[in-house]
Amino acid sequence: MAYSCRTYELKCNECGKRFGNRPISACDDCLAPLEVAFDLEAVRPQFTRETIQAGPANIWRYAALLPIPEGFTPDLPVGFTPLVKASRLGKRVGATNLYVKNDAVCFPTLSFKDRVVSVALANAQAFGFRTVGCSSTGNLANSVAAQAARLGLNATILVPADLEPAKILNTLVYGARLVRVEGNYDHVNRLCTMIADEYRWGLVNVNLRPYYAEGSKTVGYEIAEQLGWRLPDNIVCPMAGGSLIRKIRKAFRELIALGLVEDKPVRFFGAQATGCSPISHAVRERLDWIEPQRPNTIARSLAIGNPADGPAAAKMIRETGGWAEDVSDVEVVAGMQELAETEGIFTETAGGVTTAVTAKLYADGRISRDQVTVSCITGNGLKTTDALVGRYREQPAIRPRLADFAAHLETLEHASLGLELATAGGVYVD
Ligand SMILES: *Cc1c(COP(=O)(O)O)cnc(C)c1O
Numbered sequence: 068m069a070y071s072c073r074t075y076e077l078k079c080n081e082c083g084k085r086f087g088n089r090p091i092s093a094c095d096d097c098l099a100p101l102e103v104a105f106d107l108e109a110v111r112p113q114f115t116r117e118t119i120q121a122g123p124a125n126i127w128r129y130a131a132l133l134p135i136p137e138g139f140t141p142d143l144p145v146g147f148t149p150l151v152k153a154s155r156l157g158k159r160v161g162a163t164n165l166y167v168k169n170d171a172v173c174f175p176t177l178s179f180k181d182r183v184v185s186v187a188l189a190n191a192q193a194f195g196f197r198t199v200g201c202s203s204t205g206n207l208a209n210s211v212a213a214q215a216a217r218l219g220l221n222a223t224i225l226v227p228a229d230l231e232p233a234k235i236l237n238t239l240v241y242g243a244r245l246v247r248v249e250g251n252y253d254h255v256n257r258l259c260t261m262i263a264d265e266y267r268w269g270l271v272n273v274n275l276r277p278y279y280a281e282g283s284k285t286v287g288y289e290i291a292e293q294l295g296w297r298l299p300d301n302i303v304c305p306m307a308g309g310s311l312i313r314k315i316r317k318a319f320r321e322l323i324a325l326g327l328v329e330d331k332p333v334r335f336f337g338a339q340a341t342g343c344s345p346i347s348h349a350v351r352e353r354l355d356w357i358e359p360q361r362p363n364t365i366a367r368s369l370a371i372g373n374p375a376d377g378p379a380a381a382k383m384i385r386e387t388g389g390w391a392e393d394v395s396d397v398e399v400v401a402g403m404q405e406l407a408e409t410e411g412i413f414t415e416t417a418g419g420v421t422t423a424v425t426a427k428l429y430a431d432g433r434i435s436r437d438q439v440t441v442s443c444i445t446g447n448g449l450k451t452t453d454a455l456v457g458r459y460r461e462q463p464a465i466r467p468r469l470a471d472f473a474a475h476l477e478t479l480e481h482a483s484l485g486l487e488l489a490t491a492g493g494v495y496v497d
């Protein structure tokens with residue numbers, strides 16, 4: 068139930084106590100979260116632009132700075148998703164240097180969670196777990212189920228009972244055992260903490276959490292490499308537990324420390340839905356703690372009312388000179404549509420949150436138009452189609468005749484003219 072490693076081990080964030088490599092997530096002295104600490108000097112020779120570029124076109128090109136146990140040969144091509152210049156979205160929001168990091172197409176289950184799960188499961192195997200699992204707001208469930216299937220591990224996955232149907236199906240199809248729990252994510256997570264104490268299971272975001280969280284650093288490495296080994300001026304990132312946004316910063320700092328990019332300040336901007344906004348609330352009110360909320364939003368993948376890394380995320384956002392915003396569910400849907408209509412990227416509700424917050428940050432002058440800004444899109448719209456129900460009328464079918472087509476086109480043009488008039492005043496059309 069432990070292994071030793073030359074380059075990394077668990078360390079307490081608060082008191083600095085070291086733990087080697089074991090399946091635990093909190094310090095037994097001060098209860099603070101544990102984090103994987105790397106010996107950067109030991110890693111330095113294996114983590115250069117040259118060694119990375121000679122590696123595979125996936126997250127394993129950064130393996131030297133991921134907590135991968137010796138003897139594990141990763142072969143699943145996770146990550147290395149596109150970073151695209153978003154000129155048309157930029158025009159809409161008043162930006163000239165906006166990029167989208169598109170994890171809506173992450174392999175294998177279409178969200179950034181594939182990155183964290185692949186690192187966590189490598190450790191689950193090293194610790195000898197035969198059963199793995201998680202508490203999930205949806206995407207994590209999909210990814211654990213898929214990757215456990217491929218590794219031949221048993222999976223038991225706990226989710227809030229009201230999860231979107233697509234995310235439930237996307238878990239069951241891989242043969243995982245799915246347990247729906249009455250209550251919200253925070254109830255599910257508390258139950259999982261008790262399960263981890265009782266059963267010898269590797270729960271990726273509970274007793275394997277420190278290893279899991281490191282996988283998110285690959286978003287940061289990729290952004291820097293894809294910008295030509297440069298850091299952006301700003302990152303806009305959705306927040307649930309508050310882990311991803313922190314790990315992108317950790318990645319940037321490691322790249323600076325090892326001389327792969329020039330040191331420069333990067334401001335971090337957090338995005339949440341107003342119906343579950345404990346971290347953005349803490350940032351705006353300048354609190355050092357998190358006031359837990361009861362989530363009520365369509366952005367279910369971000370609906371964590373008592374985020375584990377919330378206090379650290381809020382502190383870090385302020386340290387970088389960034390900010391956090393939240394948006395209503397109506398704005399979330401508009402954000403999904405706006406990204407699809409301008410860039411051809413169909414994201415889930417979480418991406419609607421990020422897109423709408425990005426627009427707000429430009430509108431409020433918190434980000435200036437010519438700065439290099441990366442908006443992190445983390446999930447795929449096909450998983451949350453229920454958010455768009457009623458947004459598009461069902462089209463009548465026409466007979467396969469040119470005259471019918473011409474007549475139909477005319478009615479469509481009439482209808483869209485009506486739509487433009489209705490939306491011109493800011494009225495939302497159902
Ligand atoms: C889990 C998740 C996030 C947020 O991740 P944290 O690291 O918990 O803040 C963002 N977007 C999507 C789509 C997710 O599934």
Ligand SMILES: [Zn+2]
Binds near residue numbers: 080083095
């Ligand atoms: Zn401690």
